[in-house]
Amino acid sequence: MASRALWKGQLRLSLVSIPVEIHSARNSGSRVSFRQIHRDSGKPVRYQKTVQGIGPVESDDIMKGYETDSGDYILLEPDEIDAIKLDTRKTLELVQFVETSEIAPIWFDRPYYVVPADDLAEDAYRVVRDALRQSKKAGLGQLTMRGKEYLCAIRPCGDGLLMETLHYETDIRDADPLFSSIADDATDQELLEVATQLIDRKTAPFDASAFEDHYAGALRDLIDRKMKSKKTPRAKNSGDERSSEGENVVDLMDALKKSLKQSGGKSGKSGAGTRRRKAS
Template identity: 65%
Template sequence: MASRAIWKGQLRLSLVSIPIEIHSATQSGRQISFRQIHGPTGKPIRYEKTVPGVGPVKSEDILKGYEIGDNEYMLLKPEEIDAIKLETKKTFELVQFVGSSEIPPLYFEKPYYMVPTDDLAEDAYRVVRDALRRTDTIGLGQLTLRGRENLCAVKPCGDGLLMETLYYADEIRSAEPLFSEIGDEEPDDDLLAVATQLIKKKTAPFNAEAFTDHYDKALRALIEEKRKSGTVKRARTDDDEAPARGTNVIDLMAALKASLKGSDGGDDEKPARGKAKPSTPRPKAKPPEAEDEKPARKTPARKPAAKKTA
């Protein structure tokens, strides 16, 4: 299925204008969508736009209103909004360039492909693409897309250009109120060394195809099973037989060491929590030397754990 351009206009660099089209780089069609159904009748739920005391209304009678007081609105007609003249509706001008790694990742919102509209535009398009690649920079500008003026970044992507919409500064929430509650204590050197070793072991080139949406896969299997038989069996989840979670350094060290012993492929290790401050005394987990023994789910009594030796 051919991609449909969502924006057409000019990419401008100083006095150079390049006719371009912008296409979405992502697709949502693979996701399963549901209709809301009325259980007793099996009929789809419908939503109507209504006014109290009037009932259903026509789309052409609906205006945009900005609340200026308690139940008081300033009405704006579509033609009044459309009359707002923005050059960015038809022109995307690169007004600034920054280093390719200068923009924090949380500012990036959605990717789009930017392509030339015809053969005559390709020469200038390739010049901009290769100049960005040679200088290792990203171009910044603003573009009106779907009724909103977006801050956008442009960078080389293979043989073409990738445009990504960015969040404005006032749209980013500060992490300080959240991160400020994290303690300043340095992590244990031994734990840090084992965790670093585990990360190095699992480091590999990025391959998005290696990851699967397990929920989507299970949901499709559920739908297919129900379509064929009309009956559904509950699948057991990891939570059905989840082991008790430890809350001390010995548990974390044991889990990290067990992870290192695992295979390089799809490990089935269970995550362990980091060091915590217990409010009440709890029995300690087995030391790392006994990690290979599978613990029983229920025991009549617990023996005191051996003390950790240096």
């Protein structure tokens, strides 16, 4: 399956702007995933957005609310949030450079691949990649993606660039309260030497292919055995999940009827046409 860009914009270094795309570096499809199934009916469990005392509600009627210290909610319309204009929505500017080793592992969040958006961008892209590689530095900047502004580190990765989102300082808990109870006594020298020898003996270049997810493998083996057994309980797929398009038509019809009722039945044709265009 072709990778889909999560962000498109400009990677900027001073006055140089390079059109780039950002793709997730994580292969989520490699994980074993399950659906929740109702035991008695064998049908998938679905989740509805509901309000206590009202029941299911439509997505158009849902606002974002910020809970205050008093327990009240400050309500925000989606348009008000979208109106917040940040340069980082379309531009990732490298504003500082640091030694790669300076960024402790605790700050790293998720990895992404940064690729040139077209052939014309490749020359400038290679210059930035090679400059970072030669200087052994990582570039720091910020970008807005999926409704959040991220702190990012850019560094060379093979023939391309790797972007890793970083936690902000306020995201990381202070470790002192957890570590303060550990006695700071001197380590037994003989024990230290033995432990160091064990570490030296097991030291080797990092190779991720040398490790495998044993739990995921055991799950796949279990599923294979269950598939081959005639005694395994099974739930038939009734095709309900594939009929979402038909359900959307039903939802649209319900919305149209509600709109007609609210308008008192006047100008029904024009009102329905307007609602249909919004729904699509």
